[in-house]
Amino acid sequence: MVTTNNALLLLLVAASGFFDAKERKIPNKITFTGILIGIIFNSITGGWMGLLEGVIGMVAGLAIFFLPFVMGGMGAGDVKLMGAIGALMGWRFSLMTALYSALVGGVMVLGYLLYTGKLKDTLKKMILSLINLLFHFLNQLGYNEKIERIQQRFTKDGQEYKKIYIPYGVAIAGGTVLVLVASAQGFHIF
Incomplete structure (x- = not known):
């Protein structure tokens, strides 16, 4: 109706x-x-x-x-x-x-x-963002050089997130x- x-x-x-x-x-x-x-x-x-x-x-x-x-x-x-x-x-x-x-x-x-074939890259960036957030949280609990070295392995410089409209x-x-x-x-x- x-x-x-x-x-x-x-x-x-x-x-x-x-x-x-x-x-x-x-x-x-x-x-x-x-x-x-x-x-x-x-x-x-x-x-x-x-x-x-x-x-x-x-x-x-x-x-x-x-x-x-x-x-x-x-x-x-x-x-x-x-x-x-x-x-x-x-x-x-x-x-x-x-x-x-x-x-x-x-x-x-x-x-x-x-x-557009961007699903794999987007998922990868999302996972990396979550990992970085986890490392940030762990660093807030107490600074640890080992955590920082592990985080640097996962961080990729120069990668920019392009907003999807x-x-x-x-x-x-x-x-x-x-x-x-x-x-x-x-x-x-x-």
């Missing part, structure tokens, strides 16, 4: 995913309009409680991706898109969308690494669709 808010949601994520894939950004016109429509729609259908639900959903949606944004893992448009999803659908839906989007994003990155708006759109499908099948976490 396609409800009005589901139709608005699908329109929002389709437009966002399209622009993110094409332009590598999600325009404010889309995200701010989505937030405004979500809050107004919930206010009309639910009165003051609907308004409160829309605002709480928006804040929760923004908060979910705020830390990854601050750490440079995603763009501001992705954060605002989650705020719009929360404003329209509520905080529970935005939380589930974030989880499903992470799965879709992971599949997208894996597909990209397989397609995926249009996360597409992953959010995919995650949104998966949440809607799961909900239609009666699968609810909350």
Whole structure:
């Protein structure tokens, strides 16, 4: 069953995913309009409680991706898109969308690494990073020259990590669709 808010949601994520894939950004016109429509729609259908639900959903949606944004893992448009999803659908839906989007994003990155032949190098760099983190932790427990010599064997100078860009708006759109499908099948976490 396609409800009005589901139709608005699908329109929002389709437009966002399209622009993110094409332009590598999600325009404010889309995200701010989505937030405004979500809050107004919930206010009309639910009165003051609907308004409160829309605002709480928006804040929760923004908060979910705020830390990854601050750490440079995603763009501001992705954060605002989650705020719009929360404003329209509520905080529970935005939380589930974030989880499903992470799965879709992971599949997208894996597909990209397989397609470009960079999977082996990426896994190697990840393992080396984990080893360096372990050595750093061991050094914090107490300086040890043997640990430092072992760490130097694993450290490769001059290797730079090149950030992999995926249009996360597409992953959010995919995650949104998966949440809607799961909900239609009666699968609810909350």
